[in-house]
Amino acid sequence: MTEPVPASPKAIEALRDEGPLAPPRSQAADVWAQFRKHKGAMMGAAVLIFITLAVLLGPYIWTLDPQRLDIRNKDLRPIYTALWDGTANVSWGHPFGTDNLGRDQLAQMIAGGRASLAVGWAAMVLSLLIGTGVGVLAGYFRRLDGPLMRITDLFLSLPILPLLLVAVTLFRQPLRAAFGPEGGMFILIVTIVGITSWMPTARIVRGDILALKEREFILAARSIGTTSGKIIRRHLLPNVLSPIMVSATLGLATAIITESALSFLGVGFPSDFPTWGKMLADAVPRMSEFPERVVLPGTAISLTVLSVNYLGDGLRDALDPRLRGR
Numbered sequence: 606m607t608e609p610v611p612a613s614p615k616a617i618e619a620l621r622d623e624g625p626l627a628p629p630r631s632q633a634a635d636v637w638a639q640f641r642k643h644k645g646a647m648m649g650a651a652v653l654i655f656i657t658l659a660v661l662l663g664p665y666i667w668t669l670d671p672q673r674l675d676i677r678n679k680d681l682r683p684i685y686t687a688l689w690d691g692t693a694n695v696s697w698g699h700p701f702g703t704d705n706l707g708r709d710q711l712a713q714m715i716a717g718g719r720a721s722l723a724v725g726w727a728a729m730v731l732s733l734l735i736g737t738g739v740g741v742l743a744g745y746f747r748r749l750d751g752p753l754m755r756i757t758d759l760f761l762s763l764p765i766l767p768l769l770l771v772a773v774t775l776f777r778q779p780l781r782a783a784f785g786p787e788g789g790m791f792i793l794i795v796t797i798v799g800i801t802s803w804m805p806t807a808r809i810v811r812g813d814i815l816a817l818k819e820r821e822f823i824l825a826a827r828s829i830g831t832t833s834g835k836i837i838r839r840h841l842l843p844n845v846l847s848p849i850m851v852s853a854t855l856g857l858a859t860a861i862i863t864e865s866a867l868s869f870l871g872v873g874f875p876s877d878f879p880t881w882g883k884m885l886a887d888a889v890p891r892m893s894e895f896p897e898r899v900v901l902p903g904t905a906i907s908l909t910v911l912s913v914n915y916l917g918d919g920l921r922d923a924l925d926p927r928l929r930g931r
Contacts, residue, residue, distance in 0.1 A: 639923040646919020649912035656909055660718035671716040671879050675707030683710070683897050701901060704887060713879040714901060720880045721861055722909070724794055728860035731799030733806060733853055737845075740810025741837055745818055754811070761804050766866070772797050773872045786875045794873060798863045806852040813845045847924035854917030858910040865906055881906050 640646055681696050681703040696703075701710035743753040773793060780789030817823060818841065826836050867873040868882030876883070881902040888898035 636923045640919050643919035643922055645915040646922075649915030649919070652908055652912035653916060656718065656905070656912070657722065660715055660722060663715035663718075664712075667711055667715060669709045669712040671708060671712035672877055673708065675703065675709075677707065678703055679705055679707040680895070682895070683901075686897065702895075702897065704898065705891065708879075710884075710898070710901065713884060714881075714905060717879040717881045717884055717902065718905060720791075720874065720878070721864055721882070721906075724791065724798070724864040725857050725861040727791075727795040728798035728802070728864075729853055729856040731795060732803040732856050732860070733849060735800065736803035736806025736852065737810055737842075737849055739803065739807040741814055741841065741845075743807070744811040744814025745833065745837060745841065750811075753807075757804050757807050760801065763801075765801050765863075768801065769797050769863070769867060770870070770872060773867065777872075787878055790874045790878075794864055794867060798860045802856055802859050802863070806849065806856065809848045809852060810845050813848055814841055817841055817844055847920075850924065851917050851921045854913050854920060858913040858917075861906065861909055861913075 678696065678699065680694065681699050682694055683702040684697060684700050686702075699709050699711070701714060703709055704713075739753050739757065743750045743757075776793055777790065780793050783789060784792060823836060823840060826840060864873065864880065865882030865885070868880045869886045871886060873882060874880055884902040885899060885906075888895065888902070892899050
């Protein structure tokens, strides 16, 4: 019988315990580490934060009234047009120019951004609440699955834009009388956009709930007598936050586009209340003479929606463990 070979000093040194290992990273740290690797998401987040801060803090920096008429300074061009057209009628007091009524375009861009983003965020929250509630109820309670999904299919089959136009026509005057011109239209547009955009969230949440409710930890919770409400609040909702957050970003983009479309068609906020869609509508008749009036709000809408979509892509990759590390 051969004698055992003594271990080498290097092997003994490698097995020596040098101290406690570093604690594992939290889930939030893992998500942030993965999110930072997505260059498009980081760029989208930076653009969205910049636009949000610009429209929130802009009125305190650029104090001109967006609804003030100055006929003497109407149809001023943006200062950058002087770079290729030395004869352009520009003014350093109006760096983005003025419209045909002399209203400052920069002040209107800031005020319009506040209105568009406010509608987008409020409608997104409303659609998430409705979609999450319908998805959880349909996925967890079998007897509610059929009726709620048929209602979802019904809403998906409706022509959204004609429905929006009809709803605005029917409820615009009562809400204006109750909450004022701006407040009534804000409530109406947020409600209409919210109740017509919850369906994708409901279908996504329902699918995840159907898979989660058959997992072992849910069966264990049922076996000890946990009520359905506690199971939904403590176990199911925390595990479907990832698709809900991704749906939130996409819902924000959809709400901004829908509000801009309504304002462009002239059925949104009052004519003297600036929004990005209303600025586009006002610029169309003289688009050939002043193309920058279309470019400025159009670029703001495109950048906001694009940044939100990139942010949603990054959140999807960071929150889904199966996609981490790709």
